[in-house]
Amino acid sequence: MGASKTDYFTEQQNQMATIAKALGHPARIAIIEHLLKVNACICSDIVDELPLAQPTVSQHLKELKNAGLIKGNIEGNSICYCIDEKTFQLLNGYFSNIVNTVTSQKCC
Amino acid sequence: MGASKTDYFTEQQNQMATIAKALGHPARIAIIEHLLKVNACICSDIVDELPLAQPTVSQHLKELKNAGLIKGNIEGNSICYCIDEKTFQLLNGYFSNIVNTVTSQKCC
């Protein structure tokens, strides 16, 4: 088949997987890092920053937006993108919890 | 095409994408969370925990292992899996850095 059996997992697990999946491509990591670097909203230069065609970048931005990782505000005829803080806080909390749990156990 | 243009991105970006991608499936999130819950190495009950056939689980475990998210130690005729702490520390550092950077900026 190939259809992932989303129903069998908790909503939280599916949500975390969706977010992680959205970050699971180097172009999308590069977009996030670029947004961080310029440290503000940017309005169009993402296409110039990446070695990808405009429709491809647009698609990646859409996926990041759907996963809640970035926000996009319409600003005239261009769109202003920036990082959506709360999703990254969710990620940060998730992984810091894992690290805290794991370090207190002995393993292989 | 469809081939991701790995060469155009930094090694770090590719590494982060690989790790995130490995977490981008609810079954693999569920595996990680189960390993956390039992708080130790486990030797075979992952298949029983998931609504997936044994070959499928084996494949997911392989991907988690390739991404450095879990370790597997051979223990007789079974294999003992546990969380690979340092990769989660990497993730934790990455996202806490993002959160720290982002909160100090004003945005959309």
Place this chain on the structure above:
DNA sequence: TTTTAATATCGCAATATTACGATATTGATT
């Protein structure tokens, strides 16, 4: 109002992922 610039959507080809039955492997048990 025509043009231009920025972005999105469509359609499609190439590739990757997901799932699992069948089968192989490997070490323990009998």
Place this chain on the structure above:
DNA sequence: AATCAATATCGTAATATTGCGATATTAAAA
């Protein structure tokens, strides 16, 4: 040695992702 239990690998079908040319959309500029 034969059997069993745990896990891995192979092969393959179904589906999803990736990338981009062509085209649409939309708002500003001329």
